[in-house]
Amino acid sequence: MKAASTNLDILLVDDEQADAFLVRKILRDAQFAATVAHCSDGIEALDALRRRRNASAALPDLILLDLNMPRMDGHEFLAALAREEGCGQIPVVVLSTSSAELDMDRASAGGARGYLTKQADLRLFSSALLALVRQYLQQAELPPRARPPATPPRNTRILLVDDEAADAELVAIALRKAWQGEFELVRSETLGGVSAQLGDRLPDLVLLDLGLPDASGLHSIERMRALVGRTPIVVLTGNDDSDFALEALAAGAQDYLFKSRLVAADLVRAMRHAIARSQLEERLAESEERMALALAGAELGMWDWDITRRQITVDTRWAAMLGESAGVLAVDAQGWLTRAHPEDLGAALNALNSHFRGLSPGFRFTHRLRHLGGGWVWTLAAGKVLQRDGCGRPLRAVGIMQDIGESKRMEADLLRLATTDALTTLSNRRVFVQRLAHELARIRRHWQAPSALMMLDLDHFKRINDRWGHQFGDRALCHFSTILRSCLRECDLPARLGGEEFAVLLPGTDAQAAMTVARRIREQLAQQPLAAEDETVGIRVSIGVTTLTAADPQPEACMSRADAALYRAKQHGRNREEFIEDDREHKLA
Numbered sequence: 001m002k003a004a005s006t007n008l009d010i011l012l013v014d015d016e017q018a019d020a021f022l023v024r025k026i027l028r029d030a031q032f033a034a035t036v037a038h039c040s041d042g043i044e045a046l047d048a049l050r051r052r053r054n055a056s057a058a059l060p061d062l063i064l065l066d067l068n069m070p071r072m073d074g075h076e077f078l079a080a081l082a083r084e085e086g087c088g089q090i091p092v093v094v095l096s097t098s099s100a101e102l103d104m105d106r107a108s109a110g111g112a113r114g115y116l117t118k119q120a121d122l123r124l125f126s127s128a129l130l131a132l133v134r135q136y137l138q139q140a141e142l143p144p145r146a147r148p149p150a151t152p153p154r155n156t157r158i159l160l161v162d163d164e165a166a167d168a169e170l171v172a173i174a175l176r177k178a179w180q181g182e183f184e185l186v187r188s189e190t191l192g193g194v195s196a197q198l199g200d201r202l203p204d205l206v207l208l209d210l211g212l213p214d215a216s217g218l219h220s221i222e223r224m225r226a227l228v229g230r231t232p233i234v235v236l237t238g239n240d241d242s243d244f245a246l247e248a249l250a251a252g253a254q255d256y257l258f259k260s261r262l263v264a265a266d267l268v269r270a271m272r273h274a275i276a277r278s279q280l281e282e283r284l285a286e287s288e289e290r291m292a293l294a295l296a297g298a299e300l301g302m303w304d305w306d307i308t309r310r311q312i313t314v315d316t317r318w319a320a321m322l323g324e325s326a327g328v329l330a331v332d333a334q335g336w337l338t339r340a341h342p343e344d345l346g347a348a349l350n351a352l353n354s355h356f357r358g359l360s361p362g363f364r365f366t367h368r369l370r371h372l373g374g375g376w377v378w379t380l381a382a383g384k385v386l387q388r389d390g391c392g393r394p395l396r397a398v399g400i401m402q403d404i405g406e407s408k409r410m411e412a413d414l415l416r417l418a419t420t421d422a423l424t425t426l427s428n429r430r431v432f433v434q435r436l437a438h439e440l441a442r443i444r445r446h447w448q449a450p451s452a453l454m455m456l457d458l459d460h461f462k463r464i465n466d467r468w469g470h471q472f473g474d475r476a477l478c479h480f481s482t483i484l485r486s487c488l489r490e491c492d493l494p495a496r497l498g499g500e501e502f503a504v505l506l507p508g509t510d511a512q513a514a515m516t517v518a519r520r521i522r523e524q525l526a527q528q529p530l531a532a533e534d535e536t537v538g539i540r541v542s543i544g545v546t547t548l549t550a551a552d553p554q555p556e557a558c559m560s561r562a563d564a565a566l567y568r569a570k571q572h573g574r575n576r577e578e579f580i581e582d583d584r585e586h587k588l589a
């Protein structure tokens with residue numbers, strides 16, 4: 001087993017691009033360190049393994065294997081893998097839409113270590129896949145968080161900038177008398193001499209006289225600040241003027257003392273206060289900086305809602321999302337929400353009201369907001385009431401807003417990839433089996449309304465590929481899909497199951513009607529050959545038809561009956577439709 005810190009190297013062998021996308025996304029979202037290499041069938045996978053072996057590169061830690069693939073299916077791949085030098089030990093887990101016992105038994109006999117059914121329900125599939133991958137990736141304990149090294153105890157370094165020797169002596173006496181702990185007093189008579197006195201260690205505190213030979217007044221605070229950064233500064237002033245002292249604070253000093261009233265205890269108190277205040281300011285600045293970085297990193301906008309004044313203040317990121325400039329927006333809940341898409345308004349108001357009435361600890365909803373330049377922006381709003389009045393009415397709420405357009409687009413892409421066949425855009429096997437299962441459940445309840453199922457397989461498709469090339473073969477598959485769609489009703493479900501194999505579910509259709517549809521598909525196909533260079537290529541299809549019965553336990557049962565009818569159509573000369581009614585006939589067939 002591997003530790004979590006190492007990367008799990010997975011080889012996915014599956015002809016559906018959507019599955020590769022899905023597996024990668026599931027692992028990425030669960031923050032698994034895994035690399036997923038993808039091969040479309042067994043032959044490509046064996047080639048990839050041989051290339052790695054010949055280059056003495058590491059072989060995959062795990063192979064996820066589809067069963068139903070063109071050229072070499074999953075079972076054949078398992079057999080070939082067992083024979084492949086050095087590859088027999090790679091664990092293989094089957095990922096298949098088939099839950100047929102026969103497939104499971106064959107896979108297990110072929111050496112597969114596990115079998116995972118591709119669920120139509122993505123959440124189920126995702127948790128099953130993660131559980132499986134976890135088996136192969138031991139979750140190592142995270143190393144304990146490194147503690148910052150304890151700061152060694154050291155003297156407090158105090159810089160006194162004062163040209164009067166007597167004052168300096170006074171300060172030194174006061175410190176010796178009242179400062180608890182060790183200290184080092186460094187003195188400079190001028191501002192210009194500070195750097196030379198300090199060397200390369202900054203002081204922990206500065207005592208600054210404002211009447212220096214080379215600097216005087218408030219300006220010296222600014223110059224000192226430039227020399228010592230955020231170090232706290234206590235101003236010593238001979239000017240017995242409180243207003244002036246306050247100006248010194250405004251100019252950036254942390255505290256002040258009048259020289260004429262210098263008392264040891266006051267000096268030490270002011271120094272301690274200045275250090276504490278400066279530390280507090282530093283922590284606050286750091287925390288604001290961290291907060292700003294986090295908000296910027298997560299691309300979150302902020303809003304602050306003064307509910308009684310009906311004003312919402314937003315930051316620049318919030319404003320930019322909607323094409324606004326930052327600042328106070330004079331809007332209330334209605335004002336904000338008049339920008340919301342009417343379809344999203346109900347859920348947004350429910351979330352807000354429930355929190356405002358104190359029924360939920362905060363609120364969170366997604367909604368589309370109108371952009372100033374037109375169009376809609378998908379956003380996530382989340383927040384919390386910070387202040388309520390005595391009756392529990394909300395006074396102020398604060399929260400974030402995030403542009404979630406990209407993840408909405410991803411979600412839609414993912415859904416499309418997970419449910420459709422990339423080449424023909426028909427539904428894929430997963431969706432088909434799911435719909436078929438629903439239809440069987442309906443039939444079990446309302447037996448009167450019949451439904452039919454068709455399996456379709458293009459005739460001698462290999463010859464078409466061999467004669468005209470794979471790309472032309474792909475065109476032929478798309479051409480057939482278009483004709484198939486045009487022959488069906490809106491409620492029918494056509495799907496590409498893989499390769500040149502298709503299926504159609506025809507709800508509310510009896511055997512006779514289904515056979516008529518099958519004939520129509522063949523006729524349309526015959527009437528519309530595909531142009532290739534200076535010839536036209538006729539494409540033909542064989543079709544197996546069956547009806548769904550309440551006795552069918554699983555989709556696979558009626559699919560295998562339709563398959564048997566298809567096989568019979570191939571046996572009887574192709575380009576025809578055959579019907580098998582029930583299991584008795586199926587067994588005879």
Ligand SMILES: Nc1nc2c(ncn2[C@@H]2O[C@H](COP(=O)(O)OP(=O)(O)OP(=O)(O)O)[C@@H](O)[C@H]2O)c(=O)[nH]1
Nearest residue numbers: 070071458459460461462463465470473474499500
């Ligand atoms: N172009 C293209 N060919 C594919 C695709 N998937 C499967 N095939 C090819 O389809 C062919 C199917 O061949 P066979 O299973 O022997 O069937 P067939 O030649 O149609 O013969 P019958 O079904 O018996 O009439 C193989 O050559 C596959 O490589 C695809 O997505 N595109």
